[in-house]
Amino acid sequence: MSRTFYFSGGEVGSFRVVDTLSLRGESLPSVSHLDVTSSAPTTAPTFCLWGVTSNDRYVTTAEKTELVSRQIPLGRPNTTHGAFIPIKKNAEWWALPQDARRRIFEEDSRHIALGMRALPAVSRRLHHCRDLGVDAPFDFLTWFDFEPQDVQVFDDLLGALRASKEWDYVEREVELRVERA
């Protein structure tokens, strides 16, 4: 089973783009639809970003046990709302040893704890782009879905993460809010 997923922005797709926010650095071309597929698009979209799901980089055994017990996969019947958030971190982040990154990620920024607080409302899949062996414009693509009633839970999660020390290392971030087409 392929670990690669494609996010194609254009005039067609399973999701309607309702908002595009440029948080930091260059934005993405404005599009009306987003398609999310596990094989490469056969037509030429306005943009196509891709990444691979991979092993956990920071979670401990205890954290993983709790995450697994609480999280629900993407695509529940009523999760009509979603967000696609590509992020690039700076060179300083990538030069840090593992323990320093973990400390900033969780002990300082509570990234895992904040995500846990949004469970099971907000489902999420993380895709890595940094080691694709090509010049990828982002390091991570995160794809979320949730029910309309949980928009505030999601907004609170984003607000808390963006106020964290970890985000000092983010040099590019774009957010596409979507709804099922």
Added chain:
Amino acid sequence: MSRTFYFSGGEVGSFRVVDTLSLRGESLPSVSHLDVTSSAPTTAPTFCLWGVTSNDRYVTTAEKTELVSRQIPLGRPNTTHGAFIPIKKNAEWWALPQDARRRIFEEDSRHIALGMRALPAVSRRLHHCRDLGVDAPFDFLTWFDFEPQDVQVFDDLLGALRASKEWDYVEREVELRVERA
């Protein structure tokens, strides 16, 4: 500067293959030469494996400080001997949380400490293949060089690593010993 490196086995290349050992799983096609380049080969070699250098996955700040102070980049004038070792780990390894992998990697297997003991004699560059977004046959490609007088230091390093708990998770490993052509 590209982080991608190509290891091409065939009838030409900067290194003569003096031995090919199949340690675990399927071997590689037998070749007389290995070429190591930072751009894709323009002719068709017998095999071409590629990977990307990336951020540290396990080393702590203290370990990194010591490594950086002792290691010497590849390509010293007299490091005429080398080895190319592609490795694939099993699904069980990749499903482990970060703390469990770190524990096996260093606290149980002393991977970093063993590598440190071989410094500065053995220079090394690690390339990652698992997140290339294509079906790569290996997870890691490691490229070493050393002077002829340090062959035993290198052999001892390999012997110790292969006897470690970490190697219980290795499902494929091939070793090409090379000398500068």
